[in-house]
Amino acid sequence: MKICILGAGALGCAIGAALSEAGHETWLLNRGRAHVEAMNLHGLRVQDERGERQVRVNAACDAATVGVADLVVVLVKSFHTSEAITGAGALIGPQTLVLSLQNGLGHEDILAEIVGRERVLAGKTYVGGVLLAPGSIRAGVAGKHTFIGELDGKLTPRVQAIAEVFNSAGLATTVSDNILGTMWDKLLVNVATGALSGITRLGYGQLYSEPLLESTAKAAVAEAIAVAERAGIRLSLTSPDSAWRLAAEGLPASFRTSMLQSLEKGSVTEIDFINGSVVRWGQRHGVATPVNATLVACIKGIERAMADQQKGSNP
DSSP: OEEEEESOSHHHHHHHHHHHHTTOEEEEEOSOHHHHHHHHHHOEEEEETTEEEEEOOEEESOHHHHOOOSEEEEOSOGGGHHHHHHTTGGGOOTTOEEEEOOSSSSHHHHHHHHHOGGGEEEEEEOOEEEEEETTEEEEEOTTOOEEEEETTOOOOHHHHHHHHHHHHTTOOEEEOSOHHHHHHHHHHHHHHHHHHHHHHTOOHHHHTTOHHHHHHHHHHHHHHHHHHHHTTOOOSOOSHHHHHHHHHTTOOTTOOOHHHHHHHTTOOOSGGGTHHHHHHHHHHHTOOOHHHHHHHHHHHHHHHHHHHHHHHHOO
């Protein structure tokens, strides 16, 4: 299967490396030229539970270099979804499927507007990745599950074929007939740690050793569970404790969330698609979400401070 990872940052490279090692023609598409050149020149350096190694990969900055793919796995930051898929028209052929494994909620609707709802699949992954340097990542794949599904919940041959490809590459993947519930399950995990780690700038080892932060995380998750239940979402994670534990399962103390990594790079975050989704759904269904609203406000404040600082340094 010819697969293109659209947005091959740390997570995309972790998944792409596994697929490449399994023998699939896998392309890692990223706008960062230094990252792409390093991968094409030396291969992708992967550190994981198996040790450290170089993986031969195909990397490109331009979709035209890749051409039509059988499967496009979308892993760009949430706020880049529309721009990225619009600029990736060269990847899309008559039979191409588009699978979003992004954090948060709402990407599948954005993708459907551009490529057609009939070719869009949704999913969530618990695979982790940290970009160490251009062409170098730390990956957490073993024991981390991925869930994919049709938007209407049907168990189709095409989605089952993708699951088989992922499983054969060591990416433990299950087809879900309740993908919206699955997406909410992953949202609860992101709600538990993303914003708090970004605000405090703490890695998992520090985050999980602070009882006050644990209490705040669980309060945010409790709000999200209440919203989902009011909205009629069928969840697998039904307690704040389970989401808090799952968020750290199999990850090292040095792990840093994608939200924290974004802030450390001076980039805006996906807060609007994570805690912001809880707030919006809460407003829609009449459920108060003060903890999540506060976390959103704090992250927005940090983003504003960064933007002002960047303006000041670039008059």
